[in-house]
Amino acid sequence: MNNKDNCIRLSGVAKAPFRVLGGEEKTVRSACIKRTAALEYVDLIRASFHPINRVARDFALALKKSKVKSMSNENATPNRPLVCRGVRGATTIDENTPEAILKGTRELLALIIRFNDMSPDDVASAYFTTTTDLDAAFPAVAARQFNWFDVALMCGHELDVPGSLRKCIRVLIHWNTTKTAKEIRHVYIKGAAKLRPERSELPPVDWDELESWIQSQINLNV
Numbered sequence: 001m002n003n004k005d006n007c008i009r010l011s012g013v014a015k016a017p018f019r020v021l022g023g024e025e026k027t028v029r030s031a032c033i034k035r036t037a038a039l040e041y042v043d044l045i046r047a048s049f050h051p052i053n054r055v056a057r058d059f060a061l062a063l064k065k066s067k068v069k070s071m072s073n074e075n076a077t078p079n080r081p082l083v084c085r086g087v088r089g090a091t092t093i094d095e096n097t098p099e100a101i102l103k104g105t106r107e108l109l110a111l112i113i114r115f116n117d118m119s120p121d122d123v124a125s126a127y128f129t130t131t132t133d134l135d136a137a138f139p140a141v142a143a144r145q146f147n148w149f150d151v152a153l154m155c156g157h158e159l160d161v162p163g164s165l166r167k168c169i170r171v172l173i174h175w176n177t178t179k180t181a182k183e184i185r186h187v188y189i190k191g192a193a194k195l196r197p198e199r200s201e202l203p204p205v206d207w208d209e210l211e212s213w214i215q216s217q218i219n220l221n222v
Contacts, residue, residue: 080178080180081178082176082177082178083176083177083178084124084174084175084176085174085175085176085177085179085181085184086172086173086174086175086184087112087116087118087172087173087174087175087184087185087186088170088171088172088173088186088187088188088196088199089108089109089111089112089170089171089173089186089187089188089189090108090168090169090170090171090187090188090189090192090195090196091104091105091107091108091168091169091188091189091190091191091192092104092165092166092167092168092169092190092191092192093134093167093169093190094167095167096133096134096135096136096167097136097137098136098137100136101130101134101136101137101139101142101169102137102139102141102142102145104169104190105128105139105141105142105143105169105171106142106145106146106214107189107207107210107211107214108169108171108187108189109142109143109146109171110146110210110213110214110217111187111189111202111205111210112171112173112185112187113146114213115185115187115202116175116177116179116184116185118173118175118177120146120147120148120150120151121150122175122176122177123148123151123173123174123175123176124151124152124174124175124176125151125152125153125154125173125174126140126143126148126151126152126153126154126171126172126173126174127153127154127155127156127171127172128140128143128153128154128155128156128169128170128171129155129156129157129158129169129170129171130155130157130158130168130169130170131157131158131160131164131165131166131167131168132157132158132160133166133167134167134168134169135157138155139155139169139171140153140154140155145217145218145221146217146218146221147217147220147221158170165191165192165194165195167191168191168192168195169192170192185202186199187199187202189202189205
């Protein structure tokens with residue numbers, strides 16, 4: 001092989017000419033290998049900008065973004081941080097029986113869930129209390145009936161203050177949300193409305209419709 005301009009053909013495609021100095025075959029072979037590697041790298045870069053490859057790349061990025069979005073809070077509002085808010089509620093019942101305690105708690109939770117568009121996946125924990133004259137059942141059982149199986153729940157008795165409201169069930173829910181504190185709807189119903197008059201102004205409740213909704217939620221988890 002002579003000292004002259006040579007044209008290397010790779011994969012049947014003519015590449016740009018280059019000059020080999022020294023005239024030795026070994027030098028030419030080395031130069032060919034180096035140029036082959038360089039051209040393959042250039043081809044790889046060019047391939048990444050091919051229209052078909054760009055479509056595939058954009059689709060992969062869109063899929064990744066959709067997965068990240070689906071993992072975020074469903075009610076997330078742009079530019080608002082996800083924080084843990086306390087949601088309060090209370091109700092009263094007429095008798096100390098398991099049926100009355102669970103029914104009253106279900107009604108209370110149902111209104112809190114619906115007024116706040118609350119999902120059990122976003123609830124961190126809930127603490128239920130009853131006055132000391134209610135001990136026939138755990139109010140937290142009602143939450144389990146709403147599929148709150150992964151939510152930390154606890155029950156206890158309210159302080160027995162003389163002259164305080166009787167047969168009362170209270171709840172404090174810790175909820176991860178992007179809503180502001182003023183946007184939270186606290187629910188005080190029936191005899192418990194007098195505990196927080198400023199928070200007892202709720203839309204009219206259709207109790208029959210509410211009971212139908214409650215039963216539909218229970219049936220989903222049977």
